[in-house]
Amino acid sequence: MSGSTSPAAVQATGIGRVFDAKGGPVTALDGIDLRIEPGELFGVLGPNGAGKSTLIKILSTLLLPSTGSASIFGLDVVTETARVRRIMNLVAGGDFSGYGLLTVREQLAMFAQFYGLPYREGMAKVDAQIASFGIEEIRDRKISALSTGQRQKLNFARSFLNDPWILFLDEPTIGLDVSAARDVRDRVRAFQAEQPGRTVLLTTHYMAEADEMCDRIAIVDHGRILAQGTPTELKRMVQKDALFVVGIDALPASMSLDSLRALPGVISVAARDADGSDASGVGSPMRRLAIGLKEDGALGGVISALAAGGAHLQEISKSEPTLEEVFVQLVGRGISESDEASNGE
């Protein structure tokens, strides 16, 4: 636990979960420690079967942990479930939940009652959410007639009815087209922007989604957190040094790669052709240099040296590893391979 005394939005300590199965006990979660601060958008990234949904189920009071404890804004998810449920909501992606016989408005109205809203207040909130999600044209349409994207909008509209402090999103964009997925991401951002302190815990196996949306990310596999931090921190795990790609017209004849490597703060210099492959031979025409530095500040010395040698600078870009690379390094395989493996189990 961190030194902070204020309640975390999520505090999980040693959460474990074992399921009984025909072949013997299956460990879905194995000692998860997690602290999410109010206002954070925290991502849990992992392949199918990593334990992401199990974690969300425990935190959203749907499932009991086998070991450990967890709290939401200081409320225990096992012993204070009624209070936890007042301040949280849940959206899962990829499911076709809903009463097909009810209209959009009827289903939202029903849930407003379940959230404890008096009828008039509930209906006002229902209509506000329908307007907010731009689904007025389907408000009287039966749920059985909705598209996947419309169902997910309905699901999100439901989840906002009780004005939750924390929103658990379990693969919310799975199965959605690009446009619908973007709408969902925009709504989540807007939800957080509307009131400071609103917290989101998002599970996903879309690297780009996690990278784009999350303040911090935990990478999980086989029920364990392998690493957590900001996307930048995670990327630094696989690339501790700053890596720049410098585009020049040609390496001056008076310079060599070794002379560049000798500059202060420079760790490595490699020549790259335009297609990214290594080039060889000093003095041969080249366009790009991949330069590893101890810190960003060392780049100035390199640029000065190149300019002094007569090279013309054409581009500078900082090269960062992707979350996919982080994942591969931590898990030992790509996320798509992991999904295939778990699907094949």
Place this chain on the structure above:
Amino acid sequence: MRISAGSTPEVRPFGPLRGGAADAARSLVASARLAWAIEGNWAQPVYLAAFLIVRPLAFLGLFLAVLSIGGSLDVATIGFVVVGQAVFQIVSAALEGPTHALLDDRERYRTIRYIFATPSSLLPVSIGRSLVKASIAGFSALIVIGAGVLLGVPMRAGGPDLLLLVVVLPLGLLSVVGLGIVLGGICVQLRNDAWSYPEAVSSTVFLLCGAIFPLEVLPDPVQGISAALPITWWIEGLRRALLGTTSPGILGAMPTNELLLILAAGTAVIWLISPRLFVAGINRAREKGQLDRNTAS
């Protein structure tokens, strides 16, 4: 209420605290509306008629045919069977209602996780669904009684004993719904095949509660079980209210005020126990991970 790291949710974010009973009532009404939408949604009215009218009448005809083979088919016997058969329409609906509601939400509509994650308890939600099913079954019960009148069953002179009816009907209904939620709490811990368990229980109760034959037909130890079922006394109370006569044997020997006492006490005991058993069952399902697991796929 503003969310901050230091704040704790003493007050609901959306407004002042509301009572637990008010919340439960709201949930019960909302789930009853849902049940009405689900149960009343028949694509073809002819199917609805078949279910609510033809089916109970077919069973009534079957029982009467069997009794006629034994040569014991007089109007008193027909009256005995008609009321038992009518009431049992409600009994089976109320017994099976909570289980079917929970399994429907888990396996078919896949909404149980979203309902469970609300401040509302699944208890009023299940009760609301069950009560509507029982009410719709009440229509079938009226059809059966109407058929009995057409068959010449002598009803109570001057019409039903309304006072007795008003006391007996809700008490019995409560007792059956109470037993139904216990079944729901058990079946939600099981996989998809739990659908058929309430029907098995319902059929057993049908044999035990004196719906179609007097308790004396049963072996002595089984009669004890029958006498312990509030449903047995509910049916007998309704026979007295509707027919103005008592059943043969030990049921008929019981004075009406004592019958009411037994029914009330039995209902009270059921409601002392059943919510706790239901909650324990839900918690066990939550512990096992069965609560929102779709077991059909």
